[in-house]
Amino acid sequence: xxxxxxxxxxxxxxxxxEILQRALTRRGISATxxxxxxxxxxxxxxxxxxxxxxxxxxxxxxxxxxLPELLARQPxxxxxxxxxxxxxxxxVEAMRRGAINYLCKPVTVHQLISGFETxxxxxxxxxxxxxxxxxxxxxxxxxLNEHEGNxxxxxxxxxxxxxxxxxxxxxxxxxxx
Numbered sequence: 001x002x003x004x005x006x007x008x009x010x011x012x013x014x015x016x017x018e019i020l021q022r023a024l025t026r027r028g029i030s031a032t033x034x035x036x037x038x039x040x041x042x043x044x045x046x047x048x049x050x051x052x053x054x055x056x057x058x059x060x061x062x063x064x065x066x067l068p069e070l071l072a073r074q075p076x077x078x079x080x081x082x083x084x085x086x087x088x089x090x091x092v093e094a095m096r097r098g099a100i101n102y103l104c105k106p107v108t109v110h111q112l113i114s115g116f117e118t119x120x121x122x123x124x125x126x127x128x129x130x131x132x133x134x135x136x137x138x139x140x141x142x143x144l145n146e147h148e149g150n151x152x153x154x155x156x157x158x159x160x161x162x163x164x165x166x167x168x169x170x171x172x173x174x175x176x177x
Contacts, residue, residue, distance in 0.1 A: 006030040006047055008070075010040045010063065011055040011082070020053070023109040035059075037066050044073045051116055054099070056083040056090060064090070067097045080115050082107065085142065104138060140168060 007024060009031055011017050017033035024031040032047060034040035036058055043049075052070060056063040063081065070077055081094040084105045091102040101115045140158065147153040151169070155162040 005050045006032070008032055008034060008040065008043055008047070008049040008052040008077075010034045010052065010058065010066070012036065012057070012059040013055075020109065020112075027109070027113070037061055037069075040066060041069065041073070044070065049074060049077055052077050052079045053112060054079055054081050056081060056094070057085075064093055064097060067094065067099060071098045078116060080112065082112075084138070104134075106134075106137065106141070137168075140165070144169075 007029055009017055009020055009024075011020075011033075012035050014035060017035065021031040021033050032043050032049070034043050054063045054067060054070070058066070067079060067081070070079060079099045080101045080103065081091075081099045082103055082105055083090060094102050103111060103115050107115075140154070143157050144151070144154045147157060151165055152162050155165040158165065
């Protein structure tokens with residue numbers, strides 16, 4: 001399956017970018033990764049992109065500030081915003097600035113593609129909100145990150161037994177990609 005689509009992926013997580021690029025390439029979608037504002041804007045000078053996946057937090061820089069710059073350079077660009085820490089306020093602000101959709105990490109490649117396709121076929125529809133299980137996973141990941149990967153400290157902060165946390169981490173490790 002080959003498409004005429006060219007995606008710009010903007011995220012400061014190099015591993016995430018690489019995995020996403022490979023997954024999209026396997027689906028016949030050309031994907032270019034950028035890890036900062038500067039590299040994203042530079043990529044726009046070279047390629048006419050159809051879609052963009054933009055992370056809200058780019059190593060301390062706000063993706064919300066970059067969003068209007070992307071659209072100023074390529075007005076037809078469809079931008080889907082990703083964030084690890086979703087809130088209604090940032091979702092509304094992202095849409096106000098020109099994003100066509102907003103998803104919370106972790107997401108699968110299928111969810112990203114669906115985030116664009118659902119809007120293309122029926123603009124009044126939105127992908128389903130994250131399940132309670134997905135939101136719990138996000139919260140666990142956020143607290144784990146705050147404790148620098150220390151499972152015991154994370155379990156204490158979550159008021160959860162360490163082994164219970166370890167089981168949850170093992171059970172849902174497929175969401176990391």
